[in-house]
Amino acid sequence: MVSMSIPAYMRHTALTILFLLATVNFARTTLNVIESSKRLENTEAGVTALQEEKALLEEELVYKKTEEYVEQEARNKLGFVRPGEEVFVTSKILGSTSHNEEVLASSEDYSNLKLWMELFF
Numbered sequence: 464m465v466s467m468s469i470p471a472y473m474r475h476t477a478l479t480i481l482f483l484l485a486t487v488n489f490a491r492t493t494l495n496v497i498e499s500s501k502r503l504e505n506t507e508a509g510v511t512a513l514q515e516e517k518a519l520l521e522e523e524l525v526y527k528k529t530e531e532y533v534e535q536e537a538r539n540k541l542g543f544v545r546p547g548e549e550v551f552v553t554s555k556i557l558g559s560t561s562h563n564e565e566v567l568a569s570s571e572d573y574s575n576l577k578l579w580m581e582l583f584f
Contacts, residue, residue: 542578 526532537543544550 543575 542550
């Protein structure tokens with residue numbers, strides 16, 4: 464009977480090639496794990512930032528639902544005043560006046576209704 468044994472140098476060569484393939488595969492897997500870990504950290508940081516932004520927006524929403532905010536906006540943007548208060552109209556410090564300020568400055572006796580009509584028509 465003829466025995467077919469593989470020479471020792473071929474076995475060592477085959478084992479070395481298998482070891483190198485295993486090492487390359489392990490290195491590739493390790494790099495993929497590291498990249499996935501970095502992506503996870505970036506995503507978690509993004510989630511944290513969005514949660515902080517959400518909290519700030521919720522605080523702003525709560526404030527904007529208050530009577531104080533509504534009154535402030537009515538005074539600043541619509542020119543509303545409390546009974547007994549006087550309104551002083553001035554031009555901008557650095558620049559020309561806008562159309563609405565010119566209308567307010569040109570007539571002292573405009574009522575709120577007339578001002579609204581002028582604003583929309």
